[in-house]
Amino acid sequence: AQKVTQAQTEISVVEKEDVTLDCVYETRDTTYYLFWYKQPPSGELVFLIRRNSFDEQNEISGRYSWNFQKSTSSFNFTITASQVVDSAVYFCALSPGPGYSTLTFGKGTMLLVSP
Amino acid sequence: DGGITQSPKYLFRKEGQNVTLSCEQNLNHDAMYWYRQDPGQGLRLIYYSQIVNDFQKGDIAEGYSVSREKKESFPLTVTSAQKNPTAFYLCASSSRTSTTPDTQYFGPGTRLTVL
Numbered sequence A: 001a002q003k004v005t006q007a008q009t010e011i012s013v014v015e016k017e018d019v020t021l022d023c024v025y026e027t028r029d030t031t032y033y034l035f036w037y038k039q040p041p042s043g044e045l046v047f048l049i050r051r052n053s054f055d056e057q058n059e060i061s062g063r064y065s066w067n068f069q070k071s072t073s074s075f076n077f078t079i080t081a082s083q084v085v086d087s088a089v090y091f092c093a094l095s096p097g098p099g100y101s102t103l104t105f106g107k108g109t110m111l112l113v114s115p
Numbered sequence B: 001d002g003g004i005t006q007s008p009k010y011l012f013r014k015e016g017q018n019v020t021l022s023c024e025q026n027l028n029h030d031a032m033y034w035y036r037q038d039p040g041q042g043l044r045l046i047y048y049s050q051i052v053n054d055f056q057k058g059d060i061a062e063g064y065s066v067s068r069e070k071k072e073s074f075p076l077t078v079t080s081a082q083k084n085p086t087a088f089y090l091c092a093s094s095s096r097t098s099t100t101p102d103t104q105y106f107g108p109g110t111r112l113t114v115l
Helices: none
Strands: A003-005 A010-014 A019-021 A024-026 A033-039 A046-052 A059-061 A064-069 A074-079 A088-095 A109-114 B004-007 B010-013 B019-025 B031-037 B043-049 B064-066 B076-078 B087-094 B110-114
Touching: A003 A088, A010 A019, A019 A109, A024 A074, A033 A074, A046 A059, A046 A064, A046 A074, A074 A088, B004 B087, B010 B019, B019 B031, B019 B087, B019 B110, B043 B064
Parallel strands: A010 A109, B010 B110
Antiparallel strands: A003 A024, A019 A074, A033 A046, A033 A088, A059 A064, A064 A074, A088 A109, B004 B019, B019 B076, B031 B043, B031 B087, B064 B076, B087 B110
């Protein structure tokens, strides 16, 4: 069975602080994919990134960066110089492989960035 | 613009009534999904469909029904058998391939309240 744990329920930071959202996963599959989604107050989930289990290279996209470590089964997400617009619920998710597959979501981390 | 639309945005239902939530996509995606989100919880899969005229139960299918008569449409009916239907419902779709990961893209959601 697959499982995703986001231990941080809620994080509050002040604008311009860096913040890291943790994601720990469990799977018996050798091939799997990890995702991060952002859910702003409007409710729609916005896709941020997809990573496969064979690619442990960290990725940076503007103020966002992701640290994938197979050894600790973690896929953490860092926002550098946070902004008020980053306030949202962030979900980490796991799927078993390419092609069609369902997603297992963590419970999400609510990030509140205050000015 | 290509995307996923859900209607209505807000829906109120009296106990004992069935209601149908609409989900339409013009992304030419093969697979479609319905999720339920409760406060402080992650997304839980209700039903999914890989192709027209075929669908499978997810983790919490009891009290719900779906149909997939057209590729673009995947309506969800919340029946009176669903004991606690008040929740936020999200529809998603993805392009099914055998070699690339199956990223799901989400609609804006429907908030259902039972009075």
